[in-house]
Amino acid sequence: MAAKSANLRTVRTSKSGSGTLFQGIVFTLLTLGGILFLIPFVWMILSAFKPESEVLRIPPTLLPETFTIxxxxxxxxxxxxxxxxxxxxxxxxxxxxxxxxxxxxxxxxxxxxxxxxxxxxxxxxxxxxxxxxxxxxxxxxxxxxxxxxxxxxxxxxxxxxxxxxxxxxxxxxxxxxxxxxxxxxxxxxxxxxxxxxxxxxxxxxxxxxxxxxxxxxxxxxxxxxxxxxxxxxxxxxxxxxxxxxxxxxxxxxxxxxxxxxxxxxxxxxxxxxxxxxxxxxxxxxxx
The missing domain is CATH 1.10.3720.10 (MetI-like)
Incomplete structure (x- = not known):
């Protein structure tokens, strides 16, 4: 009985560990996906406060160096x-x-x-x-x-x-x-x-x-x-x-x-x- 209980605990621990790993992977993928979807919106809003010369600059800048309205x-x-x-x-x-x-x-x-x-x-x-x-x-x-x-x-x-x-x-x-x-x-x-x-x-x-x-x-x-x-x-x-x-x-x-x-x-x-x-x-x- 003791051996059987130990096996059950081992199985539960392994399932719990695999579930936690799966949740971590899903959370990471969703976070990366959310960031990818947010990048165009952030770029659009920040570019609205840049002069045209800075928008066309290569390499591009994320934050406006010259803030303007x-x-x-x-x-x-x-x-x-x-x-x-x-x-x-x-x-x-x-x-x-x-x-x-x-x-x-x-x-x-x-x-x-x-x-x-x-x-x-x-x-x-x-x-x-x-x-x-x-x-x-x-x-x-x-x-x-x-x-x-x-x-x-x-x-x-x-x-x-x-x-x-x-x-x-x-x-x-x-x-x-x-x-x-x-x-x-x-x-x-x-x-x-x-x-x-x-x-x-x-x-x-x-x-x-x-x-x-x-x-x-x-x-x-x-x-x-x-x-x-x-x-x-x-x-x-x-x-x-x-x-x-x-x-x-x-x-x-x-x-x-x-x-x-x-x-x-x-x-x-x-x-x-x-x-x-x-x-x-x-x-x-x-x-």
Whole structure:
């Protein structure tokens, strides 16, 4: 028995050692992979603060020897990035309004019983199978007939509500106990107040995930504003960055500044809402 126990301990020790070695190898590989993925972003951000002569220097420098913000000043002084930023922020703001509408629709599908609810929900889901490129021309013709082309309303309106957002909110809100909502109604709260004070606070994880997706979609909006807008005063940052690449194709420092201006806010938003994303995954796992 003693020999058998010793053998079992030896086997367990060897398995534990091999498991630790495997974890160390995986951790090392993931760390190296993360560093490789970070190098282009770090290079882009640091190059945005270099003069053009230093960006083109061989051998290259990682940290800027001559720190300057002239590239960013040039973006707003000569490339109308102030106008592009204003238009992009307006689109993002209205996208968050659409996020609220998606949440209301998801709550309606999740907690209200009405005739044809499931069929209507399946119809909403069916729209997810239609590529956006297919609907661009019909939507453009509709907006053109309404004289909304070349306007910010025409840019914002088609993406205000989406089937994917409604689906996510509906799936999450279906898990909210009906007894909680009934108790709130018995206390005299209206349906809208119940939605604002009970449903939305409970839905913080999915709201955070959708907020990130909504911000990224609005911040990176490119194709539709380029199609619907003929006036440069209605262009977004993505369209402006494309114009920058075409007009200043040889000025790499200026392009790095424009790209950094596009990427850094997304990284900041993700860092702020990362906690809620992890909470959402945890809740999904418990279900």
């Amino acid at each position: 002239d590239n960013f000043k040039n973006l707003f002084a000569n490339m109308n990035f102030g106008v592009y930023l204003k238009n992009t922020l307006i689109i993002v703001l209205f996208s968050f309004l659409g996020l609220f509408l998606n949440a209301m629709a998801g709550f309606g599908f999740a907690k209200y019983k009405f005739k044809g609810r499931d069929k209507l929900f399946y119809l909403v889901l069916a729209t997810m199978m239609i590529p956006g490129q297919v609907t661009m021309i019909p939507v453009y013709l509709i907006l053109n007939s309404m004289e909304l082309t070349n306007t910010l309303i025409g840019i914002v309106l088609p993406g205000l509500v989406g089937a994917f957002g409604i689906f996510l909110f509906r799936q999450f809100m279906s898990a909210i106990p009906d007894e909680l909502l009934e108790a709130t109604r018995l206390d005299g709260a209206s349906e809208f107040r119940t939605f604002l004070q009970i449903v939305l606070p409970i839905s913080k994880p999915i709201l955070s995930v959708q907020a990130i997706l909504t911000f990224i979609a609005g911040w990176n909006s490119f194709l539709w504003p380029l199609i619907i807008a003929n006036d440069e005063k209605l262009y977004t940052l993505s369209v402006g960055l494309s114009l920058l690449k075409g007009q200043y194709s040889s000025n790499f420092a200026l392009q790095m500044a424009g790209s950094s201006f596009m990427v850094v806010p997304i990284l900041i938003i993700f860092a702020i809402f990362q906690k809620y994303i992890i909470d959402n995954y945890s809740i999904s796992g418990m279900k």
